[in-house]
Amino acid sequence: MDYKMRRDIVPTAVKVELIKLLVSSGLPVVEATSFVSPKWVPQLADAKDVMEAIRNIEGARFPVLTPNLKGFEAAVTSGAREVAIFASASESFSKSNINCSIEDSLIRYHDVAYISCVVGCPVEGMVLPSKVAYVAEQLCDMGCSEISLGDTIGVGTPGTVIPMLEAVLDVVPVDKLAVHFHDTYGQALSNILTSLQMGISTVDSSVSGLGGCPYAKGASGNVATEDVVYMLNGLGVKTNVDLGKLMIAGDFICKHLGRPSGSKTATALNKTTIAHASKL
Template sequence: MASSHSASAQAPHPTTRPTEVFITEVGPRDGLQNEKQFIASDLKIGLVDRLSKAGCLSIEVGSFVSPKWTPQMAGTDAVFAGMKRISGGRYSALTPNMKGFEAALAAGADEVVIFGAASEAFSQRNINCSIAESLARFEPVALAAKTHGLRLRAAVSVAFGCPYQGEVSLQSVLEVSQRFADMGCDEIGIADTIGVGTADQVREVMAACASLVGADTLSGHFHDTYGQAIANIVACLDVGIRRFDASIAGLGGCPYAKGATGNVATEDVVYLLEGLGVSTGLDLDQLVDTGQWICEQTGIRPQTRVGNALAAKKRNREAARAEAANA
């Protein structure tokens, strides 16, 4: 399901990659929204608080959507009310319409998130309208966010491949990105919703989007369905992108792609960036503990290689100490 983007049109790599990267933690929303078992608000509050303690300054707390369509997100207002806010922290919510925006505003969200697909087929199957119609629906939300002084973030879904139409044109990605820029979005996330993108394709798309709206406006959102997310983040770094979404323990999935895994694991991204000498401001050990904790509490299998490896290493050390103490 590779995109039709041509690998021959890549922009040259910058002489230096970013030295600092800003990560938005999407586990509480994107990571948990498709879980069939109900997860109590108290547990979600505990997750947000642990993520904040690990240094996460941008957390997608939940979404204000109809509980009929996304029952797991019921009670997002309770999570906002119960969580501990840290100084400098930014807490966001997905708001598909004005009703959702009003709820986010009442809950005290610092940022609202809107979305639009780069694929007509995906837009029709997902929200039953065209791309143009979906973007028009978000204009009042964007205006309200600006009026109330909230940060506005947008996501361009299925930018690297669609489960229904296959290839997605670069032109479509650029057109949706420009519409979001025209709405005044502070950040525009280019999303590999089903995890099919590869590094050269990602490098080309992100470079083209950066030329259009500016690299500092862009972020990368990569699912790891085909094991390409880490390579795709490196490709983004090559063209100066320094904002990324990630999900603790790799929580999540995609209902539109069978076998799809969640957003790339936060632990894996931080380990990568630390190895490249790129600062994230996040505490990897605390992230690992948080990922293992939420998976133990929910019975979800952690999808993070780094988290699982470091957790096993920690257990082995503790077992060795216990054995030595009993010797």
């Protein structure tokens, strides 16, 4: 694979092709883009164009991320049928990430929610389970269809995730919950397995482990989708996702970015394939 550095901004056509590849792998939901300020996140300035290009793609749902009312209105105008918004269980992170307090963020939000910093915050440190449960309950009472619990900086372990989930499950039905674990310390899969054992069946992930948070320095991307699918296959869980096609999508975007995959599964299987081919 050619890992030469490419330009920072990913062209719209490459984003659209990646979405098509992800859908073809069998993933039922692909978060397509984010309607954020192009001044602060120029990478996502083409959100409207991406939505226009995928308008006729069938076989998956395409929620988009919106941090405020302006973003929400732009998303709806662009044809988005589902929006994800993010509230934080950390007061400091809420102010640095979306420029408002927890209470103000709760006033803004409805429909779909993502809660960041559910076990740790880059500013405040560890976050109490009771704080996460409070935010989750408020969002649930607003009528949110799904609440994703995000370990934004990836510091969680089953030891901290279990009490957090127990607190949230006391106030929110399990079928409304999803989990979103970053893999900074290599704990994402163990945290996902723990969540599955507690009844949660919706998991956020990122192809090849791409991503990260600009306000959480040092944090890696969300857990690699390839690794989650490999683990679920090993558990006998039916996902309807073709791991081979998923790896093609990951290879496509990694080649464009000029970086190796963050997926241990993709890396191992690619090495195995190369080794096997060399013996033929």
